[in-house]
Amino acid sequence: xxxxxxxxxxxxxxxxxxxxxxxxxxxxxxxxxxxxxxxxxxxxxxxxxxxxxxxxxxxxxxxxxxxxxxxxxxxxxxxxxxxxxxxxxxxxxxxxxxxxxxxxxxxxxxxxxxxxxxxxxxxxxxxxxxxxxxxxxxxxxxxxxxxxxxxxxxxxxxxxxxxxxxxxxxxxxxxxxxxxxxxxxxxxxxxxxxxxxxxxxxxxxxxxxxxxxxxxxxxxxxxxxxxxxxxxxxxxxxxxxxxxxxxxxxxxxxxxxxxxxxxxxxxxxxxxxxxxxxxxxxxxxxxxxxxxxxxxxxxxxxxxxxxxxxxxxxxxxxxxxxxxxxxxxxxxxxxxxxxxxxxxxxxxxxxxxxxxxxxxxxxxxxxxxxxxxxxxxxxxxxxxxxxxxxxxxxxxxxxxxxxxxxxxxxxxxxxxxxxxxxxxxxxxxxxxxxxxxxxxxxxxxxxxxxxxxxxxxxxxxxxxxxxxxxxxxxxxxxxxxxxxxxxxxxxxx
Amino acid sequence: xxxxxxxxxxxxxxxxxxxxxxxxxxxxxxxxxxxxxxxxxxxxxxxxxxxxxxxxxxxxxxxxxxxxxxxxxxxxxxxxxxxxxxxxxxxxxxxxxxxxxxxxxxxxxxxxxxxxxxxxxxxxxxxxxxxxxxxxxxxxxxxxxxxxxxxxxxxxxxxxxxxxxxxxxxxxxxxxxxxxxxxxxxxxxxxxxxxxxxxxxxxxxxxxxxxxxxxxxxxxxxxxxxxxxxxxxxxxxxxxxxxxxxxxxxxxxxxxxxxxxxxxxxxxxxxxxxxxxxxxxxxxxxxxxxxxxxxxxxxxxxxxxxxxxxxxxxxxxxxxxxxxxxxxxxxxxxxxxxxxxxxxxxxxxxxxxxxxxxxxxxxxxxxxxxxxxxxxxxxxxxxxxxxxxxxxxxxxxxxxxxxxxxxxxxxxxxxxxxxxxxxxxxxxxxxxxxxxxxxxxxxxxxxxxxxxxxxxxxxxxxxxxxxxxxxxxxxxxxxxxxxxxxxxxxxxx
Numbered sequence: 001x002x003x004x005x006x007x008x009x010x011x012x013x014x015x016x017x018x019x020x021x022x023x024x025x026x027x028x029x030x031x032x033x034x035x036x037x038x039x040x041x042x043x044x045x046x047x048x049x050x051x052x053x054x055x056x057x058x059x060x061x062x063x064x065x066x067x068x069x070x071x072x073x074x075x076x077x078x079x080x081x082x083x084x085x086x087x088x089x090x091x092x093x094x095x096x097x098x099x100x101x102x103x104x105x106x107x108x109x110x111x112x113x114x115x116x117x118x119x120x121x122x123x124x125x126x127x128x129x130x131x132x133x134x135x136x137x138x139x140x141x142x143x144x145x146x147x148x149x150x151x152x153x154x155x156x157x158x159x160x161x162x163x164x165x166x167x168x169x170x171x172x173x174x175x176x177x178x179x180x181x182x183x184x185x186x187x188x189x190x191x192x193x194x195x196x197x198x199x200x201x202x203x204x205x206x207x208x209x210x211x212x213x214x215x216x217x218x219x220x221x222x223x224x225x226x227x228x229x230x231x232x233x234x235x236x237x238x239x240x241x242x243x244x245x246x247x248x249x250x251x252x253x254x255x256x257x258x259x260x261x262x263x264x265x266x267x268x269x270x271x272x273x274x275x276x277x278x279x280x281x282x283x284x285x286x287x288x289x290x291x292x293x294x295x296x297x298x299x300x301x302x303x304x305x306x307x308x309x310x311x312x313x314x315x316x317x318x319x320x321x322x323x324x325x326x327x328x329x330x331x332x333x334x335x336x337x338x339x340x341x342x343x344x345x346x347x348x349x350x351x352x353x354x355x356x357x358x359x360x361x362x363x364x365x366x367x368x369x370x371x372x373x374x375x376x377x378x379x380x381x382x383x384x385x386x387x388x389x390x391x392x393x394x395x396x397x398x399x400x401x402x403x404x405x406x407x408x409x410x411x412x413x414x415x416x417x418x419x420x421x422x423x424x425x426x427x428x429x430x431x432x433x434x435x436x437x438x439x440x441x442x443x444x445x446x447x448x449x450x451x452x453x454x455x456x457x458x459x460x461x462x463x464x465x466x467x468x469x470x471x472x473x474x475x476x477x478x479x480x481x482x483x484x485x486x487x488x489x490x491x492x493x
Numbered sequence: 494x495x496x497x498x499x500x501x502x503x504x505x506x507x508x509x510x511x512x513x514x515x516x517x518x519x520x521x522x523x524x525x526x527x528x529x530x531x532x533x534x535x536x537x538x539x540x541x542x543x544x545x546x547x548x549x550x551x552x553x554x555x556x557x558x559x560x561x562x563x564x565x566x567x568x569x570x571x572x573x574x575x576x577x578x579x580x581x582x583x584x585x586x587x588x589x590x591x592x593x594x595x596x597x598x599x600x601x602x603x604x605x606x607x608x609x610x611x612x613x614x615x616x617x618x619x620x621x622x623x624x625x626x627x628x629x630x631x632x633x634x635x636x637x638x639x640x641x642x643x644x645x646x647x648x649x650x651x652x653x654x655x656x657x658x659x660x661x662x663x664x665x666x667x668x669x670x671x672x673x674x675x676x677x678x679x680x681x682x683x684x685x686x687x688x689x690x691x692x693x694x695x696x697x698x699x700x701x702x703x704x705x706x707x708x709x710x711x712x713x714x715x716x717x718x719x720x721x722x723x724x725x726x727x728x729x730x731x732x733x734x735x736x737x738x739x740x741x742x743x744x745x746x747x748x749x750x751x752x753x754x755x756x757x758x759x760x761x762x763x764x765x766x767x768x769x770x771x772x773x774x775x776x777x778x779x780x781x782x783x784x785x786x787x788x789x790x791x792x793x794x795x796x797x798x799x800x801x802x803x804x805x806x807x808x809x810x811x812x813x814x815x816x817x818x819x820x821x822x823x824x825x826x827x828x829x830x831x832x833x834x835x836x837x838x839x840x841x842x843x844x845x846x847x848x849x850x851x852x853x854x855x856x857x858x859x860x861x862x863x864x865x866x867x868x869x870x871x872x873x874x875x876x877x878x879x880x881x882x883x884x885x886x887x888x889x890x891x892x893x894x895x896x897x898x899x900x901x902x903x904x905x906x907x908x909x910x911x912x913x914x915x916x917x918x919x920x921x922x923x924x925x926x927x928x929x930x931x932x933x934x935x936x937x938x939x940x941x942x943x944x945x946x947x948x949x950x951x952x953x954x955x956x957x958x959x960x961x962x963x964x965x966x967x968x969x970x971x972x973x974x975x976x977x978x979x980x981x982x983x984x985x986x
């Protein structure tokens with residue numbers, strides 16, 4: 001008896017040829033158990049009529065199924081599903097759903113505690129203005145320079161050598177230019193062997209955490225601190241030990257007190273502009289921190305993500321530039337220099353750590369984007385990055401001053417802050433009984449997005465602090481944003 | 494008493510201003526203990542003469558040091574290092590190395606067993622020809638199309654929305670186009686929620702391993718198999734259980750035998766062209782594998798990295814297209830379609846797994862390259878990828894035939910092989926007592942790089958097998974490569 005196929009349709013507008021659509025549909029019906037092993041399929045004429053296609057199309061579909069070993073033709077008998085297929089019982093899990101339903105959930109168990117969910121939710125409707133966490137203005141991003149570099153890849157010979165698999169450690173050219181750049185701007189006497197090119201500084205944090213932390217190890221972080229780093233350490237199994245942060249940065253007496261009580265594996269520090277408070281670690285604490293790391297044998301992960309943005313004086317050199325012992329791992333990024341979506345960062349460390357980090361990176365994603373890395377190398381080499389930084393610095397400096405002036409003029413009684421030396425945000429504190437959460441909630445319907453302050457402290461306390469990113473708004477936009485903030489704040493009084 | 498600074502030099506050709514070089518050098522001398530806390534620095538005139546710079550430059554340097562809190566000026570007395578710096582003892586680790594030496598090794602301990610070293614070493618000198626592992630010909634890469642897409646980013650308004658932080662799950666547009674592409678070409682009825690954009694399929698393997706494997710879990714792999722996947726599973730703590738691979742793919746009786754004895758967490762399979770042997774998993778084994786995964790509750794990781802390259806008939810649809818239970822995780826990539834250095838891959842799975850994988854991905858590197866992902870979305874949308882695949886398929890088909898003919902003509906007695914249905918390499922076996930290693934060693938001085946066969950089997954045995962990648966050589970190059978291979982092989986007889 002010839003089996004009846006379930007109804008099927010073909011769609012001539014698809015890029016998949018019609019014969020293949022027919023063949024695939026029959027395979028699905030076999031796999032779902034609608035068509036049993038050994039049963040006879042309709043003749044090509046019959047099926048062609050049913051589907052309103054040419055008979056030759058059905059024959060080609062059947063040829064395809066023969067080639068794939070799903071069916072066989074018996075001379076003078078017809079076309080049959082091969083006999084040796086495992087029987088799919090009609091009640092089997094494989095058969096009891098319509099084909100269109102892709103499974104909603106995995107049948108196997110997926111743990112839900114391997115990584116925390118995102119801390120942020122997208123706004124319901126796009127706000128008029130946003131005080132972000134301190135992001136650069138993407139309108140200033142030198143996209144034109146990047147496109148110019150990509151045009152160079154039209155040179156076929158030149159581009160060939162960057163198209164196959166490349167070094168997991170990152171582009172040789174980029175590491176060379178970066179070593180020079182880091183030496184000149186940050187006093188890091190490094191060679192290409194001390195550098196691993198990463199996807200943003202985020203990957204540097206991840207690699208360090210995975211390599212150095214054994215579950216249960218103690219990692220010291222500032223509180224308030226950068227949740228993005230804390231999440232990475234905790235995911236690797238670290239016990240976080242939080243120390244206070246004051247106007248001169250991490251409280252090192254608190255750090256030493258921890259060291260005396262237990263073994264510390266790693267200390268995370270943003271010496272330049274501590275996230276979120278924007279304070280700079282003072283010179284004497286820098287030296288003290290290096291001494292402590294030698295005395296107690298812990299690694300220092302120095303996250304210097306916005307070193308390049310300085311308004312007060314020249315930047316204090318990184319800890320890594322003074323490290324003679326090999327205790328400092330230095331992480332940085334071009335995500336703030338060019339744009340957040342341009343994911344080029346770097347990790348600087350003694351060779352033995354770079355070697356192990358490169359091994360792990362190879363397992364994670366094999367290598368970075370070679371073309372992008374070459375483009376960045378060229379932009380560094382011909383001074384484009386330096387020129388762009390100088391220009392952006394001037395603009396952000398002005399914007400910082402504008403925001404600080406506007407806050408003083410409009411919210412003198414409601415918000416306290418210190419003018420930050422650099423970076424892209426002002427760390428502010430609401431007065432009285434205003435909380436970050438209530439201000440944020442009040443600002444939202446006015447069209448202003450301002451942080452609700454839940455992620456600054458490790459214990460998710462109700463805080464009165466807020467980080468006001470100013471870099472991505474021009475003068476008019478800052479004025480509008482502060483106007484809306486003032487409106488929200490004053491409506492709470 | 495005025496302290497004597499160690500000799501220093503300035504370099505006017507650097508991009509760092511001279512005053513800053515002076516300031517930085519003094520900071521280094523303080524940090525190294527050469528200049529003690531509280532000591533008096535030379536006057537600006539004296540230091541200017543010594544360094545042969547303008548006196549104003551030294552004054553600016555001192556202003557900088559005051560601003561950074563390293564020194565202070567006492568009226569009518571001079572310039573002094575601030576008194577409160579921690580004392581650096583001359584024998585301290587911080588002091589006993591010249592500044593130019595960046596630390597050779599970390600002071601803290603770095604484990605060396607977190608990830609294996611690379612399996613491959615670069616050749617001493619560039620070979621004339623290479624039988625690689627099965628890489629595409631980068632000379633065919635549609636770089637011009639990619640550059641065309643990057644030119645579109647010159648449209649300022651258009652590009653803005655892709656320059657800030659984007660979704661960790663990957664570009665919405667790319668997931669949309671990819672869902673359509675996967676539906677049309679592979680019969681996967683997925684939506685954008687079932688897709689995570691990764692950096693190559695490598696990152697999909699890493700994410701799955703990290704999410705699903707608890708140290709000690711059993712993962713089933715084929716032997717011979719793909720070392721790149723085995724390394725990732727072992728790094729996550731898996732116990733590998735190897736099952737044989739025959740002409741129809743993974744031996745599923747062996748798989749079921751394991752299932753009966755112990756709990757399997759994950760099975761890794763390349764059903765399309767098994768790496769390294771290029772065999773296709775037969776239809777009945779596909780169905781059997783899905784049934785086994787339901788019966789024993791393990792996850793299937795289907796690596797379909799070269800689905801798009803087919804010469805015999807149309808490709809057998811992926812396991813994922815027949816999975817009704819939610820047991821199949823599907824991984825693919827455009828690294829073979831465009832070029833290995835273009836790192837865009839994808840992971841397809843039920844939503845609950847995609848959600849957890851996205852969380853972990855956010856910790857690793859936050860997100861992919863938005864511009865590249867948008868470019869890929871557009872190339873998929875306007876059919877450029879499909880057109881390129883059709884063209885490349887035709888060329889690689891020819892090259893496969895050329896290699897097989899050349900091997901038959903020149904090495905009929907020395908090499909056995911089956912013509913592969915698709916993919917980019919021929920799996921071959923040397924006859925007699927030839928080993929892959931001896932042939933490789935003999936070929937090397939002739940200018941031919943051919944794999945030494947140590948990575949195909951999980952136990953690094955001396956093998957007689959070799960994977961001969963043909964896709965990246967044209968007819969002349971293949972002829973030359975086989976000529977050199979024949980020369981190497983025959984010299985061993």
